[in-house]
Amino acid sequence: MNSGSANSEDWDIEIGGKTRTGILDLKEMWRYRDLMLLFVKRDIVVVYKQTVLGPLWFVLQPLFTTFIFVVLFGRIAGLSPDGVPQFAFYLIGITLWSYFSETLTITSKTFTDNANIFGKVYFPRAIIPVAKLCSGFLKFLMQFAFFFVFWLYYVLYTKQITPNWFVLLSPIVLLLIVLMSLGVGLIVSSLTTKYRDLTFLVNFGVQLMMYATPVAYSMSNAKLSRYMKWIWINPLTSLFEVFKYGFLGKGVISPWWLVYSVAVTIFFVIAGLIIFNRVERRFIDTV
Numbered sequence: 001m002n003s004g005s006a007n008s009e010d011w012d013i014e015i016g017g018k019t020r021t022g023i024l025d026l027k028e029m030w031r032y033r034d035l036m037l038l039f040v041k042r043d044i045v046v047v048y049k050q051t052v053l054g055p056l057w058f059v060l061q062p063l064f065t066t067f068i069f070v071v072l073f074g075r076i077a078g079l080s081p082d083g084v085p086q087f088a089f090y091l092i093g094i095t096l097w098s099y100f101s102e103t104l105t106i107t108s109k110t111f112t113d114n115a116n117i118f119g120k121v122y123f124p125r126a127i128i129p130v131a132k133l134c135s136g137f138l139k140f141l142m143q144f145a146f147f148f149v150f151w152l153y154y155v156l157y158t159k160q161i162t163p164n165w166f167v168l169l170s171p172i173v174l175l176l177i178v179l180m181s182l183g184v185g186l187i188v189s190s191l192t193t194k195y196r197d198l199t200f201l202v203n204f205g206v207q208l209m210m211y212a213t214p215v216a217y218s219m220s221n222a223k224l225s226r227y228m229k230w231i232w233i234n235p236l237t238s239l240f241e242v243f244k245y246g247f248l249g250k251g252v253i254s255p256w257w258l259v260y261s262v263a264v265t266i267f268f269v270i271a272g273l274i275i276f277n278r279v280e281r282r283f284i285d286t287v
Contacts, residue, residue: 028124029124029126029127029130032123032124032127035123035127036127036130036131036134039127039128039131039132039135040131040134040135040138043131043132043135043136044135044138044139058139058142058143059142059143059146061098062091062094062095062098062143062146062147063091063146065090065094066087066090066091066094069090069094069216070086070087070090072216073090073216073217074086074089074090078223079216079217079218079221079223079224080217080218081218081220081221081248081250081251083160083250084160084161084248084249084250085154085158085160085161087150088147088150088151088154088161088248089218089244089248089250090215090216091146091147091150092147092151092243092244092247092248093214093215093216093240093244094215095140095143095144095146095147096174096177096215096240096243097210097213097215097240098140098143099136099137099139099140099143099177099178099181100177100178100180100181100236101181101206101209101210102136102139103132103133103136103178103181103182103185104181104184104185104188104202104206105185105202105203105206106132106136106185107129107132107133107181107182107185107186107188107189108184108185108188108189108192108198108199108202109189109192109199110125110128110129110132110185110186110189110276111189111190111192111193111279111280112189112192112193112196112199114128118280125276125280126273126276126277129182129185129186129189129276133178133182137178151247161247161248161249162249163246163247163248163249164245164246164249165246166242166245166246166253167246167247168246169242169246170243170246170247173239173242173243174243176239176261176262176265177236177239177240177243179265179268179269180235180236180239180264180265180268180269182269182272183265183267183268183269183270183271183272183273184268184272185272186272186273186275186276187268187271187272187275187276188202189276190272190275190276190278190279191275193279209234209236212230212231212234212237213231213234213236213237213240214231214237214240214241214244214251215240218241218244218250218251218252219231219232219237219241219251219252220250220251220252232254232257235260235261235264235265236261237257237261238253238254238257238258238260238261239258239261241253241254242258
């Protein structure tokens with residue numbers, strides 16, 4: 001056997017322990033794009049495969065939650081802004097929050113929920129959280145289309161909503177929200193390989209975080225004036241306000257806090273990718 005010929009053989013795929021950038025190998029992920037599409041399809045189909053209503057639950061969940069918010073926060077607590085239909089106000093906030101919270105929660109379980117797969121076959125580990133983002137985005141589009149129908153009704157027929165040019169920033173704002181959930185989720189997922197208690201802490205923390213985010217209220221509400229400075233510290237606050245202000249025409253825009261949110265998002269994304277890339281090389285020894 002000629003060992004020299006074996007050593008000089010050109011391989012189709014080389015599996016290495018490090019990426020060129022040290023953060024994420026986009027070229028390698030593109031090579032496994034078919035696998036990522038399969039994961040996206042699995043996430044969409046499996047969840048509601050054996051349910052009677054199927055994908056209709058994508059719409060029914062925010063609808064039921066919106067009705068509850070209208071009664072509790074709108075009618076009883078009086079936290080919705082004046083001049084904006086309560087149904088539209090709460091529906092857009094719930095739709096946006098659902099995408100963020102579900103993406104964060106699912107991404108934070110990347111290593112623990114997929115340990116069996118990771119231990120048997122090789123593929124870029126980042127495909128799993130990216131697939132979760134994509135499947136969650138498809139769900140978000142369905143829910144947002146539901147909101148959009150009511151929004152058009154309030155804009156064109158009842159004239160109760162007057163959107164503005166900030167609506168053009170909604171794709172950028174949505175991207176920042178998604179990136180923040182991805183970054184925080186990757187950090188938590190990496191830490192849960194050693195500290196399993198973080199899984200329970202994340203579920204509890206996400207529920208509490210909703211009340212520190214303007215989902216059920218607006219930053220223009222005078223009843224919350226004493227808590228405003230603490231709510232603004234939440235990097236999601238300015239992003240939610242810009243998104244709602246563009247579609248509903250009501251809200252508070254703070255350029256300073258918006259820059260703060262962008263900076264925090266960039267930090268979480270970079271830190272999350274770096275930590276995730278380092279942990280994935282040795283996580284199978286600790287999971």
